[in-house]
Amino acid sequence: MDTSDLSSNRTADDESHPTARRIQRLSLHLTPVPRPLDHTDVQLETLTCAARPKLNVDANSLLVFMRGKHRDIQEKVFDFFNARPDLQTPVEISKEDHRELCMRQLLALVREAGVRPFRYVAEDPSIYFALLEAVGSVDMSLGIKMGVQYSLWGGSVLNLGTKKHKDKYCDGIDNLDYPGCFAMTELHHGSNVQGLQTVATFDPFTDEFIIDTPNDGAIKWWIGNAAVHGKFATVFAKLMLPTHDTKGASDMGVHAFIVPIRDLETHQTLPGIEIHDCGHKVGLNGVDNGALRFRSVRIPRDNLLNRFGDVSRDGKYTSSLPSINKRFAATLGELVGGRVGLAYSSVSVLKVSVVIAVRYSLLRQQFGPAKQPEISILDYQSHQHKLMPMLASTYAFHFATLHLVDKYSEMKKSHDEQLVGDVHALSAGLKAYVTSYTAKSLSVCREACGGHGYAAVNRFGSLRNDHDIFQTFEGDNTVLLQQVAGDLLKQYKEKFQGGTLTVTWNYLRESMNSYLSQPNPVTARWESEDHLRDPKFQLDAFRYRTSRLLQSVAVRLNKHSKTLGSFGAWNRCLNHLLTLAESHIETVILAKFIESVKSCPDASTRAALKLVCDLYALDRIWKDIGTYRNVDYVAPNKAKAIHKLADYLSFQVRNIARELVDAFDLPDNVTRAPIGKQSEAYSQYMQYVGF
Structure with a gap:
């Protein structure tokens, strides 16, 4: 955690009276502060392993609360594969065998078990994600292969295409007659999608797009389903329109195109397309990742996925969105x-x-x-x-x-x-x-x-x-966290230009006032268990940290941009920005946990969840205690109390650990590890090695 800027960004008023501030803090240590009547005086030093009995948990109520709305369809998947030993992935398997098994697993799920994931991608995504979780538990390669087929290849047709594309392709995607790929990443470009180099040039004489890989760096790389099974690919490329001036072509930005890559009947690679296997990977070897090169591959104009931009027969470009950046944002937003x-x-x-x-x-x-x-x-x-x-x-x-x-x-x-x-x-x-x-x-x-x-x-x-x-x-996670930080900074700027903060991050509206004020020297010393386990204290602590980080990085960016420019300033503050994003996400996670605890109808289950939530909150605060100490948000005695209580809560959670993991409701045929069996773990383990 980069805390240097937290300690250096106090208000100007604080810095102008350092002596008075130190005297105030010293006097508070010398003169005891009365604690509020609603906080207990139980000292943490008295908390021993025998201080209180184990929390009683209604295991069934906890399981029901955690079960989820779509457990029935997950159990259908578990039961299907459990009854089919021929479809279960062995511990030792070659890359080639794993790929073929993975395809057989997916075909069996769709055509024999009658599970049709594609229908839920658009109709009810929550069911689709529940299916994805269950299928990934059978074999993570199978989960990724299903995701490539339905969420990526199928999702691109659904979300970027129009009626003509859905009518033509969706049934074949659904029943696996049309296995496909999602060809976005290139050898030289991954996260920077706007920098992709593959081109799709419109030919007005034939009413076709010509897909080309202009250099080795533009080869599509890591494309799931490409090496062995895919017959189509959604290819992301720069749309180039011919012009009548010296420019030769006009770049309309990155668009998506449906490109057949193998013959539907013979499965032979089509002319102009070169496919190679990306080879053995660190993991997920049931997924056939391949590399694609295109040499003047012609596709019909209708193969442009034209929801956000279209080309007419005479080569004119139209879009409801006014700029390349807006079209690009809309395209990625749908994915x-x-x-x-x-x-x-x-x-x-x-x-x-x-x-x-x-x-x-x-x-x-x-x-x-x-x-x-x-x-x-x-x-x-x-x-x-x-x-x-x-x-x-x-x-x-x-x-x-x-x-x-x-x-x-x-x-x-x-x-x-x-x-x-x-x-x-x-x-x-x-x-x-x-x-x-x-x-x-x-x-x-x-x-x-x-x-x-x-x-x-x-x-x-x-x-x-x-x-x-x-x-x-x-x-990439580092890139995604920068997107979060950028979103927070955008809202911070809008706030100070008279705008309003969005509903998602509305806690920052208050943070600009109370959360950025000087920490209260009285509450900074409260150390009772009731106070430390109060959701308000926990959320306030998380929100205060995020608000300080946001305010301080905004100041730093403004300062450095004057000499380094916007890109240089961003790079200079990058670690600070990543810390801000992580802090914000932890705040959102805690808020949702607290809401879920409050919504639990069963008292014993609610008490167990409250215990787990408190451990999550205090463990995170303790792991970043330096930040809170640097800005005097937590006094030394309170920091010590947080540490002790977090250790004690770990002990309390240990006492109900079996009930907590059982509530995930993962049967032995899903966890599959002999040492993780609910009973007779050692005997299962011994049988595996031959005893």
Whole structure:
């Protein structure tokens, strides 16, 4: 966390009276401050492992609350693959066999089980994402292959095309007669989509577009479904229109085109198209990523996906949007579902890994008091410190991504312009934050399970390798966090120009007043458990940090832009901007967790969720305690109390850890790791190696 600017951006009034301010702070330490009557005086030093009994949790009520609206369709997927050993992915499998198995799995799901994911992409995205979670639990490669077919290739036709495209292609996409690709990324360009070099030049004499790869850097790279199975590709290219002047052609910006790449009957590569295999990858080897080069490939003018821009027979360009930038933004805005799906799926990966690690840590016994039975490794404070905040974060991400899916579904129905912008920023932030957290957590879970976590059958290796690319595709995480920071700065600027802040980030409206004022020296010292577990204190702390970061980076950007220019200033403040985005997303996550706790109807379940939410909040505050100390938001005694309470809450969460992981409702045939079985884990593990 870059905190240098937090401590250096106090108000001018503070800096002009440093002596008076220090005297005030000293007097507060010498003169006790009476605490409010509604805060308990219980001292944290008295909190021991035996201070209070274990929280009673109604396991069934907790499971029902966490179950979700579409569990029935997920169970249909689980049961189908559980009954088909021939479709289950073995621990050891070659790249070629994995790809063919993955295609057979998808075909069986659609044609035998009768599950049609494409119908839900447009009709009810929440069902589609629930399906994606279930399918990814069967095999993450299968989940990605399904996403390429329906969310990317199919989604591009639905969202960027018009009626003629939907009528022609959607049935074939739905039933897998038309397997396809999403050809955006190039060898030299990934995140910078506006910099793509592939060109589509209109030929008015033949009424066709000519797709060309002008240089090696423009080869389409990492294209899922391209190496083996794809028959079509949505190709993103610069639309070039011929002119009658010396320019030769006019660049209308990046557009999407449907390009057949293989013959529908023979499956032979079509003329002018060169396809190569990207080869063995770190993970997801069930997905056939390929590279595509186009040499004067001609396609009909109707193959332009023309929702946001069209070309007439006589070569005239028309669009409802006035500029290249607006058309580009609209195009990418319609493709935001991929980020939503990755954030949601990443949480499901985190759930699986946490379930395995926690169950094994409850089972595994190691050392203990002299002449007494060995104790569970989850009884060690160090192990609780590894896994209990992670379990709390998993719950927090669960509610945050459910909220994201709801907002996305609402956006697809309403097409509200403000909601489109909100979902774009929220999906970028949650995708970046959650996938980065999950990637780190997978290694922690492996380590928490010791040597047995290293066995491939116990899945941490494949989960870690398959998930790792989640941090890169659908937008590199560092780039996405910059988008979040840019959105916050835009709203900050609008606020000070007399505008209003959007509904999504409306807490910043208040932050410009109370959150940016000088921290209260009285509340900075409150350390009672009731106060620290008060959702208002927790949210205020998160919001204060975000507001300070936003205000201070705005000042820095303004200062540096005078000498470095806007790009140079942004680069100079980049770490600060990334920290701002992460802080903001953590604030949104906490707010949604608190709302979910309040909405829980069962008292025992609500108490358990409140405990987990408090651990999430206080663990995050403690991990960034330097920031709060630098600006005197938290006094030393309060910082110590936060640390102690976070440790104690980890112990309390450990006491109900089994119920908490069971509430994810992942059957053994989904987790599949022998050491993560609900019963007889060691015997299952022994059977696997031949005993």
